[in-house]
Amino acid sequence: xxxxxxxxxxxxxxxxxxxxxxxxxxxxxxxxxxxxxxxxxxxxxxxxxxxxxxxxxxxxxxxxxxxxxxxxxxxxxxxxxxxxxxxxxxxxxxxxxxxxxxxxxxxxxxxxxxxxxxxxxxxxxxxxxxxxxxxxxxxxxxxxxxxxxxxxxxxxxxxxxxxxxxxxxxxxxxxxxxxxxxxxxxxxxxxxxxxxxxxxxxxxxxxxxxxxxxxxxxxxxxxxxxxxxxxxxxxxxxxxxxxxxxxxxxxxxxxxxxxxxxxxxxxxxxxxxxxxxxxxxxxxxxxxxxxxxxxxxxxxxxxxxxxxxxxxxxxxxxxxxxxxxxxxxxxxxxxxxxxxxxxxxxxxxxxxxxxxxxxxxxxxxxxxxxxxx
Ligand code: TTP
Ligand code: MG
Numbered sequence: 001x002x003x004x005x006x007x008x009x010x011x012x013x014x015x016x017x018x019x020x021x022x023x024x025x026x027x028x029x030x031x032x033x034x035x036x037x038x039x040x041x042x043x044x045x046x047x048x049x050x051x052x053x054x055x056x057x058x059x060x061x062x063x064x065x066x067x068x069x070x071x072x073x074x075x076x077x078x079x080x081x082x083x084x085x086x087x088x089x090x091x092x093x094x095x096x097x098x099x100x101x102x103x104x105x106x107x108x109x110x111x112x113x114x115x116x117x118x119x120x121x122x123x124x125x126x127x128x129x130x131x132x133x134x135x136x137x138x139x140x141x142x143x144x145x146x147x148x149x150x151x152x153x154x155x156x157x158x159x160x161x162x163x164x165x166x167x168x169x170x171x172x173x174x175x176x177x178x179x180x181x182x183x184x185x186x187x188x189x190x191x192x193x194x195x196x197x198x199x200x201x202x203x204x205x206x207x208x209x210x211x212x213x214x215x216x217x218x219x220x221x222x223x224x225x226x227x228x229x230x231x232x233x234x235x236x237x238x239x240x241x242x243x244x245x246x247x248x249x250x251x252x253x254x255x256x257x258x259x260x261x262x263x264x265x266x267x268x269x270x271x272x273x274x275x276x277x278x279x280x281x282x283x284x285x286x287x288x289x290x291x292x293x294x295x296x297x298x299x300x301x302x303x304x305x306x307x308x309x310x311x312x313x314x315x316x317x318x319x320x321x322x323x324x325x326x327x328x329x330x331x332x333x334x335x336x337x338x339x340x341x342x343x344x345x346x347x348x349x350x351x352x353x354x355x356x357x358x359x360x361x362x363x364x365x366x367x368x369x370x371x372x373x
């Protein structure tokens with residue numbers, strides 16, 4: 001117990017400490033590629049698109065990271081930082097297959113698994129009996145099994161809730177784990193920079209810093225009402241997190257909020273030359289993705305997703321993005337064309353990327369979710 005909770009509801013929930021493990025594979029796509037290319041071990045390796053086609057990196061191994069190379073970096077920039085970087089193309093099928101092997105191992109321990117991405121999941125191991133119920137030993141065993149069966153390394157965070165476990169899995173990366181027990185939480189949080197908290201991006205942390213909020217201990221000085229009125233939902237989230245509180249449960253399956261496809265052009269296209277034929281291509285790709293997704297959801301016996309809205313995204317030559325969306329109950333090419341025309345009027349700049357997508361109706365709160373991309 002942190003001793004800083006200030007209402008009984010929180011106390012009663014948090015007094016049943018949970019044991020959450022967050023597992024995150026190390027430099028996942030790169031590590032999978034290296035399994036087939038042992039000759040490249042020890043060299044800086046990245047996975048992504050070609051620099052002459054304005055590609056970006058999905059990830060890179062730890063050798064490449066020493067040169068400042070990072071995920072989502074344009075390949076051209078990465079090659080400048082590390083001219084001898086070995087660039088490998090993306091092969092999603094390979095990563096999906098490895099991911100399935102890893103998730104199979106998780107399922108040997110529990111069904112309470114929340115998949116976040118191919119290489120990342122939360123496991124609620126509170127009620128497991130193995131290893132005398134030690135989450136530390138369970139996490140070690142999971143990582144050992146992953147290594148033995150796939151030759152890949154994983155890192156883990158073990159903590160009383162999801163947001164802490166997620167922070168912890170990053171602390172001893174690669175191939176390590178960090179265990180945070182309930183009595184350690186308040187000390188751990190005291191100096192924790194807010195940007196380490198999932199959901200606090202660059203912009204948010206800058207805004208928080210403008211108000212003197214850098215670490216969790218700064219947040220403790222603010223009331224919930226003050227945080228909410230200044231920062232909205234982010235503020236109320238931080239109020240809880242700064243006290244080590246996160247009631248979110250591990251949800252075994254995640255409903256998709258949206259599906260989208262996008263295309264980055266080899267050269268920026270002048271706005272007036274954007275053709276409807278671009279939408280035709282994207283539209284075809286979206287229909288294929290949507291039908292594959294529906295098929296999979298049906299196979300897995302998940303609820304069939306219902307389209308509730310359409311979204312168009314445009315990224316301009318200065319990298320600024322805009323989205324235009326509408327409520328609409330089905331995929332509809334002419335609506336996408338209308339949305340695109342409107343989005344294009346927002347900047348008098350060339351166009352770097354166009355994306356289209358659908359949002360699914362969220363039955364729980366009857367609202368459309370944000371365009372997640
Ligand atoms: P991450 O877990 O964020 O990164 P990682 O596994 O490569 O490295 P780390 O050791 O730091 O965990 O992402 C998992 C995979 O998702 C990554 O291997 C490639 C892909 N990915 C992208 O395609 N684009 C991105 O911007 C990021 C961050 C990841
Ligand atoms: Mg990872």
